[in-house]
Amino acid sequence: LNELLNWSKTWGMLFNPSKCKILSITRSHIPVNFNYNLDGVILERVEQFKDFSVVFNHNLSFTSHIDSLIAKCNCVCGMIKRSVGCHAPQKVKIQLFKSLARPILEYSSQVW
Known part of the structure; x- marks a missing residue:
């Protein structure tokens, strides 16, 4: 992380540590948790993270991602039904x- 931070400072692309998260992907029931820091700020550890509208979690189960897709599609299908009606x-x-x-x-x- 220090090398990445040095590179970002060299090229003027600074990271915002408050937007950086730690997502440890493991099969272990007792994972080893290490506190990472970026520019002196300890990064927040999360159980799941959304990136490019795909929800990743610590064991790469896409259940929460699929649940959010189902909810979005139900909203869109309801909007279609209200807009054009049953007789379209x-x-x-x-x-x-x-x-x-x-x-x-x-x-x-393709990801999930």
Whole structure:
């Protein structure tokens, strides 16, 4: 981390230590927790972290990520239903689903 900090100072790309987090990924039931610091500030340890709209947790289980995707898609499907109603042609509803809800489900699916 010190080398990374030196590089960032050299190139004028300073890190904000309050936005940096520690996420230890391990299978161990009793992980070894070490306090990391960046520029004298001890970094916060978290159990899960959201990066590029993908939720990662300490054991790489994507359950919380999938739950958030389901919630987002339910909101979008409800909005579609309220907007076009039940009597809209099926072709319109399918097109709306493919353009609004499906991208939420497919975004970064290769990661999880």
